[in-house]
Amino acid sequence: MPVPVLKQGDILIASVVTALTDKDLLHLKDELADKIGRMRARGVVVDVTALDVVDSYAARMLRGIAHTAKLRGAETVVVGIQPEVAFGMVELGLSLDDVETALDLEEALAHLRAVGARRGRRGQ
Amino acid sequence: MGEQLRKVGADQALAREIGLTAQNIDRRRKIVGLGPEDAKRIASIQDVVCKNADELTSTFFAYLGGLEEAKPLLANHDLLERARDLKRQHIVDMVRGDYGVEYVEQRLKLGILYAKAGLDTRAFLGAFHQLLRATGLVVMRHHAREAAEGFDCFTSLTKVAFMDIGIIVDVLVSERERTIRQQQEAIRELSTPVLQIRDRMLLLPIIGVVDTQRARLITENLLRAIRLNRAKVVVMDVTGVATIDSRVASHLLQTVTATRLMGARTIITGLSSEVAQSLAALGLDLGKFNTACDLQSGLEEAEGLLGYRLVSTPHSDGAAIS
Numbered sequence: 129m130p131v132p133v134l135k136q137g138d139i140l141i142a143s144v145v146t147a148l149t150d151k152d153l154l155h156l157k158d159e160l161a162d163k164i165g166r167m168r169a170r171g172v173v174v175d176v177t178a179l180d181v182v183d184s185y186a187a188r189m190l191r192g193i194a195h196t197a198k199l200r201g202a203e204t205v206v207v208g209i210q211p212e213v214a215f216g217m218v219e220l221g222l223s224l225d226d227v228e229t230a231l232d233l234e235e236a237l238a239h240l241r242a243v244g245a246r247r248g249r250r251g252q
Numbered sequence: 253m254g255e256q257l258r259k260v261g262a263d264q265a266l267a268r269e270i271g272l273t274a275q276n277i278d279r280r281r282k283i284v285g286l287g288p289e290d291a292k293r294i295a296s297i298q299d300v301v302c303k304n305a306d307e308l309t310s311t312f313f314a315y316l317g318g319l320e321e322a323k324p325l326l327a328n329h330d331l332l333e334r335a336r337d338l339k340r341q342h343i344v345d346m347v348r349g350d351y352g353v354e355y356v357e358q359r360l361k362l363g364i365l366y367a368k369a370g371l372d373t374r375a376f377l378g379a380f381h382q383l384l385r386a387t388g389l390v391v392m393r394h395h396a397r398e399a400a401e402g403f404d405c406f407t408s409l410t411k412v413a414f415m416d417i418g419i420i421v422d423v424l425v426s427e428r429e430r431t432i433r434q435q436q437e438a439i440r441e442l443s444t445p446v447l448q449i450r451d452r453m454l455l456l457p458i459i460g461v462v463d464t465q466r467a468r469l470i471t472e473n474l475l476r477a478i479r480l481n482r483a484k485v486v487v488m489d490v491t492g493v494a495t496i497d498s499r500v501a502s503h504l505l506q507t508v509t510a511t512r513l514m515g516a517r518t519i520i521t522g523l524s525s526e527v528a529q530s531l532a533a534l535g536l537d538l539g540k541f542n543t544a545c546d547l548q549s550g551l552e553e554a555e556g557l558l559g560y561r562l563v564s565t566p567h568s569d570g571a572a573i574s
Contacts, residue, residue, distance in 0.1 A: 207515065211475030214513040218471075223509045225540075230515035231482055 131156045133163060139171040139240055140164065140202075141233070145178050153189040160193055164200040170247075171240035172197045175233055177208030187222040194227040203243050204228065205236040267360055270422045277356050284415045290408035291349045297405045298347040300394045301387060308386050309340045315382040321372035322379070331369045338362045343387075346412050359416055363423030373424050377417070384413055444470045446477040452484045453554050459492030467503035471510055478514050485554040486511055489547050491522030498534050508540055517557065518542060521550030 130152060134141045140163055142156060160172055174193060176182065182190075194204035205228045209217070217223070230236040301308070313336060316322040326332055338361060345355055366376060388406045395402030444466070447455045456474055474486065488507070490496070496504070508518045520543045523531070531538065544550035555562065 209513045209515075211472065211479055211514065214475055214510040215468075215471060217513060218506045218510040224513060229513055231478070231484070232515075235484070235515055 130159075133159060135163075135167055135169070136237075138167075138169050138244075139173060139237065140167065140169045141173045141175065143175040147179065147181070148186065150185055150189075153186060157189060157193050157196065161196045161200060164197055164202045169202050170244055172202050172204040173233060173236045173240070174204065174206050175208050176206060176213075177210070177232075179213060180210065182209070182213050182217050182222065184220060184222060187217065187224060190224060191227055203240060205230050205239055207232055207236045266364065266423065266426065267357065270419075270426055272353075272356055272360070272419075274353055277351075277353060280415050280418060281351060284411045284418075286351065286408075286411045286415065290411055293405045293408040294347050294412070295349055297391050297394060297409070298349070300390060301347045301409075302344055304387075304390050305340055305343045308343050308383060308390070309336060311386040312339055312379050312383040315379045316375060319372075319375045319378065321375035325366070325369035325371045328369055331365060335362065335365055335369070338365065342416070343383075346409065346416070351412065351415070356419060359419045360423060363420045364427070366420065367424050367427035371424075373421060376420065376424075380413070380417065384410060440466060440469065444473050446473050448477075448481050448483070449487075449551070450555065450558065450560065452482055453558055454478065454481060454483045454486045455551075456486055456488045457492065458488065458490050462493060462496075462500045462503055464499075464503065467500070467507065471503075471507045474507060475510055475514055478511065478516050483516050485557050486516055486518045487547070487550045487554050488518055488520045489522045489550065490520060490527075491524075491547065493527075496523075496527045496531060498536060501531055501534070501536050501538075505536075505538075505540060508542075519544055519550045519554055521545070521547045 129146055129148075131142050131144055131148070133156075134143065140160060142160060148156075156174075163169065164172065172193070174190065176190075179186070190206055194206075197204045206224065207230045209229065228239065230239055313326075313332075317326060325335065338358070341358065342362060345358060387409065391406045391409070392399070392402045395405065439460075445457070447457075449455045454474070454477055456470070458470065462470070477483065478486070488504070490504070493500070504520070508520070511518045520541050523543060523545075544553050552562070
């Protein structure tokens, strides 16, 4: 099942609602990369609240999304990693070191707004 | 009925724990050297011992009565009555010649009862020795004319007695170990509190030894608390952890990483200078550790991250509290 991507101002929100196949993830990555350019987005939020497993492939895809978005000029935040999932990921040695994380959507939007404000100040 | 069933279940569980299978019982008989000729000799004194069973039981408990260490058992009337019954049964069983699973289960019952009553092992051994001595006197009186024969009979009986001692001691030891395990579990449960000290800020004081199991528990508790309190910053205080080796450090690192995946930041406080030096000497990658020298500065830093500012207000009479 493809992941719906919503636009909220200059932020794209990809909300994962079911377990994802590898193909879905790949598709999500392509779609986000494309939409960031088309919609002039400055931030991407990937909500994984519904995932109860994040394996090494999914982790690599999440990092891939973040890196691609960065190159396209947008900041990525992964939100909603469940306690059990976080624990499992750590045990697998998946730390998502270079990806920003937040507790939930609200936190992520606040973070992106703060980053946006910093950038705006720098631009002036 | 249900009570009865549960009790049987507990006995069997304990039997399994100690490893009392038919082979094991066979082995125990071999170890004390109990053979067919012993059974024959014991059969020859069966009647006389059974006749004196009541008196022998009394000897055992009378001796216990004189011992300070046996107070817990003697003070409990119900248990004492049951122990008396079982002991009498024991004496009769000892000379019956059947030392199989059933016999051992009967001994287990008595052992569990002793353990429940908190009977001291030394007190039990002392009283058991008295019992054997009294039994020996009965046997020798019976074989008054052929002393050598009497001694052989008694020796055969002591073999059984020593097998029993082995079983009872195993039960007492295993019960004690179980108590210790339960207490350790309780300490473990108690020792991983996660406290909210400000809105969206948690304090995790770690005290004592951190092993893999405990590290796991701490991490699980913490992650759940982060979700529950929507925490953004966690202050982890390790002042109470005496030594941090590379294993503990990697556990801490895992906790920090998992916390970050949940979108919270961790500040570690209370690394003493010795610990810091040893960690540095181990050459671990500590780049991910966000540390503050003591709990106070850790809390201050966390407050700063959350945008709190501490302002001291003058007391109502105009003077600051000093």
